[in-house]
Amino acid sequence: MARTLVLWALIMAAFLGKYDGLSLCNINQEGLVACKPAVTKPNPIDPSADCCQALNGANLTCLCSYRSSPFLPALGIDPDLCMALPAKCDLQTPANC
Numbered sequence: 372m373a374r375t376l377v378l379w380a381l382i383m384a385a386f387l388g389k390y391d392g393l394s395l396c397n398i399n400q401e402g403l404v405a406c407k408p409a410v411t412k413p414n415p416i417d418p419s420a421d422c423c424q425a426l427n428g429a430n431l432t433c434l435c436s437y438r439s440s441p442f443l444p445a446l447g448i449d450p451d452l453c454m455a456l457p458a459k460c461d462l463q464t465p466a467n468c
């Protein structure tokens with residue numbers, strides 16, 4: 372009985388940890404999912420309204436800092452497409468990006 376509870380606690384911790392790990396520069400998991408088709412090669416689509424809304428609240432400076440990290444490709448995101456995304460949503464891309 373107690374063991375089951377411990378197991379549940381571990382599963383929940385893993386789940387929450389994963390969820391946290393998937394939120395990126397104030398873009399939550401929902402936003403990432405909405406933007407994914409727009410930043411995935413070889414056939415990116417124009418960002419959806421949901422994606423642009425998520426980007427609107429995002430820290431784009433933070434996003435820029437991921438440009439040359441292996442983190443974005445690890446998520447299946449193409450860095451170049453990702454950096455072009457704010458402009459496609461009529462948002463200002465940070466100058467030093």
Ligand SMILES: *[C@@H]1O[C@H](CO)[C@@H](O)[C@H](O)[C@H]1NC(C)=O
Pocket residue numbers: 430431432433436
């Ligand atoms: C955005 O991210 C940058 C780099 O991670 C950080 O220095 C800055 O404080 C953040 N800005 C906001 C508004 O959270």
